[in-house]
Amino acid sequence: MSGRTLLPLCGVALLLLGGCSTTEKRLSAKEYYNQADEAFTKEKYSAAVDYYRDLLDQYPLNPYAEEAQLKVAYSYYLEKKYVEAIAAFGDFERAYPTSSHLPFVQYYRGMCYLEQMRSIDRDQSVTEKGLDFFRTVVDRYPQSPFAPLAEEKIGVCRDALAAHELYIADFNYKLADNPLAALARLRRVIETYPETDAATTALARLEPLLREGDKPELADLAAKALAVRRSAKLPPERVASLNTNSLPEPGVDPLLLLIPELKKAESDIRKEIHGPPAEVKPPVVKDENATGEEE
Numbered sequence: 001m002s003g004r005t006l007l008p009l010c011g012v013a014l015l016l017l018g019g020c021s022t023t024e025k026r027l028s029a030k031e032y033y034n035q036a037d038e039a040f041t042k043e044k045y046s047a048a049v050d051y052y053r054d055l056l057d058q059y060p061l062n063p064y065a066e067e068a069q070l071k072v073a074y075s076y077y078l079e080k081k082y083v084e085a086i087a088a089f090g091d092f093e094r095a096y097p098t099s100s101h102l103p104f105v106q107y108y109r110g111m112c113y114l115e116q117m118r119s120i121d122r123d124q125s126v127t128e129k130g131l132d133f134f135r136t137v138v139d140r141y142p143q144s145p146f147a148p149l150a151e152e153k154i155g156v157c158r159d160a161l162a163a164h165e166l167y168i169a170d171f172n173y174k175l176a177d178n179p180l181a182a183l184a185r186l187r188r189v190i191e192t193y194p195e196t197d198a199a200t201t202a203l204a205r206l207e208p209l210l211r212e213g214d215k216p217e218l219a220d221l222a223a224k225a226l227a228v229r230r231s232a233k234l235p236p237e238r239v240a241s242l243n244t245n246s247l248p249e250p251g252v253d254p255l256l257l258l259i260p261e262l263k264k265a266e267s268d269i270r271k272e273i274h275g276p277p278a279e280v281k282p283p284v285v286k287d288e289n290a291t292g293e294e295e
Contacts, residue, residue: 029059073091089105110136110137131157155195162193162198165188187262190258207222
């Protein structure tokens with residue numbers, strides 16, 4: 001067969017093959033979105049993420065893009081994939097820096113860290129990062145419905161951080177035989193986290209510690225500050241029944257007087273021993289995979 005005859009035959013064969021093949025129809029942006037939203041509603045979050053990402057890949061400037069990217073991050077959160085969720089919420093903020101959804105984004109970035117919060121004997125870096133995001137919600141978006149929720153979570157984070165400080169103070173006093181380091185930690189608890197239960201416990205620890213250290217005036221002041229804290233948590237009828245001699249006169253909170261005096265005492269003790277003994281921290285495990293946030 002000649003070359004001239006072969007070429008037309010090849011062309012016909014290719015056309016026939018092309019006619020037999022099927023071309024998959026490309027979905028519209030709305031069809032992609034509906035598919036993704038249906039999976040999300042059915043709590044099939046992995047499938048929803050795939051569909052939302054297909055939508056964003058095929059139609060990056062579509063009208064559903066902002067909501068799709070937000071739901072990618074929220075799907076990761078609901079699926080408890082917190083590292084992926086943190087990264088996706090960060091991507092959303094960078095893509096939509098003026099979005100009305102930012103209070104939601106910052107709140108759930110904080111929640112991603114809060115869900116990974118460790119026990120008080122462990123590293124608390126995720127608690128600190130969560131606290132930062134909840135503060136961002138309160139400071140930047142005070143009128144948002146997420147602001148009161150963030151306020152509540154701030155309290156949870158501060159309680160955990162205060163309890164961790166108290167744990168280290170107890171370790172230094174009971175196991176490391178380092179009363180000066182314990183004193184400094186207890187002072188830090190009442191100074192930094194005065195509203196927490198850990199601060200009340202720290203005041204209870206301070207009184208005997210100060211008496212052991214021959215600081216009776218400071219011990220008395222710690223006892224008065226403790227009495228104020230305890231009475232504040234009692235109903236009015238219980239307060240009325242207390243021995244009035246155990247409570248300080250109305251006026252300046254004894255805690256405010258105690259903190260500077262403790263700092264001065266710490267300084268005097270250090271001078272007496274020519275430098276402080278190194279504080280001993282209990283072993284804590286830092287989970288490097290728990291942050292999910294680029295430094």
